[in-house]
Amino acid sequence: MSDANEPTGTTGATGATGANAGATGATGAAEGPAEAGPGPGRRVRVVLVDDHRMFRTGVQAEIGETARTGVEVVGEAADVDQAVTVITATRPEVVLLDVHLPGGGGVEVLRRCAPLMSDAERPVRFLALSVSDAAEDVIGVIRGGARGYVTKTITGTDLVDSVFRVQDGDAVFSPRLAGFVLDAFASTDAPPVDEDLDRLTQREREVLRLIARGYAYKEIAKQLFISVKTVESHVSAVLRKLQLSNRHELTRWATARRLV
Amino acid sequence: MPEAAALTVEDPRPPRKLYRSSDGRWLGGVARGLAGHLGLPVIWVRLVFAGLFMADGLGALLYASFWFFVPLGVGGVDAERPPALATETAPDGRRRLVARKPDKGQIVALLAMVVVTMVFVGNVDLSGGAKAYLWPTVLVGAGVALVWRQADNARRARWMAVGRRKRTITLLRSAAGVLLVAAGVSGIFVLQGSAAHLGSVLQAALAVLVGIALLAGPYLVRMTQDLSEERLMRIRAQERAEVAAHVHDSVLHTLTLIQRNAENASEVRRLARAQERDLRNWLYKPEGTGKDEAEEPGTLAEAVKRSAAEVEDKHGVPIEVVVVGDCPLDDRVGAQMQAAREAMVNAAKYGGEGGAVQVFAEVEGRTVFVSVRDRGPGFDLDSIPTDRMGVRESIIGRMERNGGTARLRAVPDGGTEVELEMERAQT
Numbered sequence: 126m127s128d129a130n131e132p133t134g135t136t137g138a139t140g141a142t143g144a145n146a147g148a149t150g151a152t153g154a155a156e157g158p159a160e161a162g163p164g165p166g167r168r169v170r171v172v173l174v175d176d177h178r179m180f181r182t183g184v185q186a187e188i189g190e191t192a193r194t195g196v197e198v199v200g201e202a203a204d205v206d207q208a209v210t211v212i213t214a215t216r217p218e219v220v221l222l223d224v225h226l227p228g229g230g231g232v233e234v235l236r237r238c239a240p241l242m243s244d245a246e247r248p249v250r251f252l253a254l255s256v257s258d259a260a261e262d263v264i265g266v267i268r269g270g271a272r273g274y275v276t277k278t279i280t281g282t283d284l285v286d287s288v289f290r291v292q293d294g295d296a297v298f299s300p301r302l303a304g305f306v307l308d309a310f311a312s313t314d315a316p317p318v319d320e321d322l323d324r325l326t327q328r329e330r331e332v333l334r335l336i337a338r339g340y341a342y343k344e345i346a347k348q349l350f351i352s353v354k355t356v357e358s359h360v361s362a363v364l365r366k367l368q369l370s371n372r373h374e375l376t377r378w379a380t381a382r383r384l385v
Numbered sequence: 386m387p388e389a390a391a392l393t394v395e396d397p398r399p400p401r402k403l404y405r406s407s408d409g410r411w412l413g414g415v416a417r418g419l420a421g422h423l424g425l426p427v428i429w430v431r432l433v434f435a436g437l438f439m440a441d442g443l444g445a446l447l448y449a450s451f452w453f454f455v456p457l458g459v460g461g462v463d464a465e466r467p468p469a470l471a472t473e474t475a476p477d478g479r480r481r482l483v484a485r486k487p488d489k490g491q492i493v494a495l496l497a498m499v500v501v502t503m504v505f506v507g508n509v510d511l512s513g514g515a516k517a518y519l520w521p522t523v524l525v526g527a528g529v530a531l532v533w534r535q536a537d538n539a540r541r542a543r544w545m546a547v548g549r550r551k552r553t554i555t556l557l558r559s560a561a562g563v564l565l566v567a568a569g570v571s572g573i574f575v576l577q578g579s580a581a582h583l584g585s586v587l588q589a590a591l592a593v594l595v596g597i598a599l600l601a602g603p604y605l606v607r608m609t610q611d612l613s614e615e616r617l618m619r620i621r622a623q624e625r626a627e628v629a630a631h632v633h634d635s636v637l638h639t640l641t642l643i644q645r646n647a648e649n650a651s652e653v654r655r656l657a658r659a660q661e662r663d664l665r666n667w668l669y670k671p672e673g674t675g676k677d678e679a680e681e682p683g684t685l686a687e688a689v690k691r692s693a694a695e696v697e698d699k700h701g702v703p704i705e706v707v708v709v710g711d712c713p714l715d716d717r718v719g720a721q722m723q724a725a726r727e728a729m730v731n732a733a734k735y736g737g738e739g740g741a742v743q744v745f746a747e748v749e750g751r752t753v754f755v756s757v758r759d760r761g762p763g764f765d766l767d768s769i770p771t772d773r774m775g776v777r778e779s780i781i782g783r784m785e786r787n788g789g790t791a792r793l794r795a796v797p798d799g800g801t802e803v804e805l806e807m808e809r810a811q812t
Contacts, residue, residue: 334747339741
C-alpha cells in the first residue's frame with residue numbers, strides 16, 4: 126500500500142532503470158492485465174535465485190517481459206553467495222527465491238539479507254518459489270522472513286500476480302503452504318508462551334482453510350462476505366504470526382508432526 | 386554319532402566357504418551354519434554338539450573354536466556367497482529390516498545348556514580339587530559366550546546399517562558378560578587358596594586396569610570416533626546409492642516411455658505426474674514411509690493421497706492434495722474416503738478442463754472434513770435426472786448412510802465443490 130506510486134521512487138534511485146521505467150509505464154498502461162495485482166503502469170524489479178539455469182530461463186520467458194507483465198528481471202543467481210551479491214547490488218523489490226540452493230539454501234540467503242528486508246525506505250521482499258514438498262523446507266523459509274511461498278507448478282499469470290502482491294507487502298500463500306500452516310498451528314496442545322501471538326483467530330483459520338481448498342483471494346472474499354483487502358490483511362496477520370510465534374512449538378511440530 | 390561328528394569336524398571348509406548363520410540362531414549360529422553348509426537338519430548338528438559336550442566338554446571347545454574362527458554371514462548382505470546359507474536365511478530384501486522378535490531360541494538354548502551342563506557336571510568324576518574349578522570355568526564360558534554373541538550382533542547391525550535403538554540392552558549384555566567372566570576368574574583365584582590375598586589381588590588388578598585405561602584411553606576414544614565417522618559416511622553412501630538406483634530405474638524408464646509416447650500429450654502428462662509423485666514420495670517422505678506402496682492405507686492422509694493418485698493416473702487430470710492433520714481409518718472415515726474418491730472421479734471427468742482438481746482434507750478433533758473442488762463448467766444436482774444415481778447414491782447416499790453429510794455447490798466463479806463431513810467413530 127505504501128508503495129502504490131513506486132515507479133517515481135525507482136526513477137530517483139537508479140538512472141539506468143529510470144529511463145526504462147518511463148517507457149514501460151506507457152506500454153504497461155496500455156495493455157497491463159486488468160487483474161487486481163498488476164495495475165496499469167506498475168513495474169517491479171525482480172531477482173531470480175535458482176540453481177537450475179533451465180528453470181531461470183523458463184521463468185524469464187514467462188514473466189520477464191517488462192512490457193506485457195510489468196515484471197523486469199534485473200538479476201539472476203545460482204547459489205547463496207551470488208544471490209547475496211546480486212541482491213545487494215541491484216536492490217530489487219522482489220526476490221524469487223528457491224528453497225534448495227548450494228551454499229546453505231534459501232534460508233541462508235534470507236539470513237544474510239535480513240538488513241535489506243527491514244530497510245524502511247526500499248525493502249527487499251522475498252517470495253519462495255520451490256519444488257519442494259517438505260513442510261520443514263517451506264516453513265523454514267517463511268520463518269526466515271519470506272513473504273510467501275508458491276510451488277513451481279504455478280502459472281505465469283499467477284506468479285506475476287503473486288510478485289505484485291508481495292511487492293505490496295501482502296503475504297502469498299499457496300494451498301499447500303496454507304495446509305502446512307494450519308497443521309503447524311493445530312498441533313499446539315501445550316499452552317503457547319505468547320497466547321495472542323501463537324493462536325490463529327477463527328477468521329484467519331477460515332481464510333487459511335479456503336486458501337488450502339484452492340480458493341483465490343477474490344473468491345474467499347465473496348464466500349466470507351468480506352473485502353479482498355480484509356482477506357489480505359488476515360493472510361498477512363497469519364504470516365506475521367508464523368514468523369514471530371513461539372519457535373519451540375513449531376520445531377517440535379516439525380520433528381514430531383502428523384500424529385493425532 | 387561320533388562318526389558324524391568327525392565328519393563335521395573334518396569337512397568344514399572345502400569347496401564352499403563356511404559361514405555362521407545369523408538368522409534363527411540360538412547361540413553363535415555355528416550349528417545352523419554347519420547344517421546349511423552340509424545340508425543336514427539343524428537339529429542333528431545341535432544334537433551332535435550336545436552329545437560331544439558330554440564327552441569331557443569337547444563339544445563346547447569345538448563350538449567355541451568354530452564360533453571364533455568362522456565368519457558370520459547374513460543372507461543377502463554377503464552377496465558373494467549366500468547360497469551356502471540359503472536354506473536358512475529368509476529371502477528378505479537387503480533393505481527391509483524385519484523387526485527382530487525377542488529370541489525365543491536363545492532362552493531355549495540357555496535352558497538346554499543348563500540341563501546339559503548339569504548332566505555333564507553330574508557325570509564327570511573329577512577329584513575334589515578339579516571339580517571345584519568347574520563352576521568358575523562355566524561362569525567364564527558363559528560370560529565369553531555372552532560377549533561374543535554381542536559382538537556378532539553389533540557386526541550384524543553394522544551390516545544392516547542400523548543399531549542404536551537397543552544401545553542400553555547392548556550395554557547391559559556386555560556388562561553382564563564382563564561380570565560373569567570377572568566372577569569366574571576371581572573364583573579361580575579364590576580357589577587357588579589365595580582367598581586371603583583377594584583384596585590385594587583385586588587392588589593390583591584394578592591399578593593395572595586404570596594404568597592401561599590412562600595410557601590407551603585417549604587412543605581408543607579417537608579410534609572409536611574415527612570408526613563411527615567412517616560408518617556414518619558409509620551409511621550415507623549407501624543411502625545415496627539406493628536413491629540413485631531408484632532414480633535410475635524408474636526415472637529412466639519413465640523418460641523412455643515419454644519419448645515413445647511423445648505425440649500423446651495426455652499420456653506424457655500422466656507419466657510425468659506419476660513419476661513426480663513417486664519421486665516426491667522418495668525424497669520428502671520421512672524414513673520408512675511411502676516406500677511400500679502395496680499395503681492398504683492405514684490413515685486418512687495415506688488414503689486421500691492414494692485415491693488422488695489413482696484417479697489422476699486414470700483420468701490424466703492433475704489433482705492437488707492438501708491434508709491437515711491425520712487420523713486412523715475407521716469404517717466411517719473409510720466410507721467417506723470412498724465418497725471422496727467418487728467426487729474426485731467426477732471432478733476429473735467433468736471439471737478437468739478448468740485446471741487441477743483441488744482436494745483438501747482436514748481432521749479437527751473428531752470431525753473429518755474433505756472438500757473436492759474443480760473449476761469446470763459447474764454442476765446442478767436438480768438438473769440431473771433422478772434415475773442417474775452416481776452422485777446421489779455413491780456420494781450423498783453413502784455419506785448419509787454412515788452418519789455424515791455431503792454438500793454440493795457451485796463455486797461463485799465457476800466449478801463445483803463437494804464438501805464431505807463425517808464424525809469419526811468413537812474408539
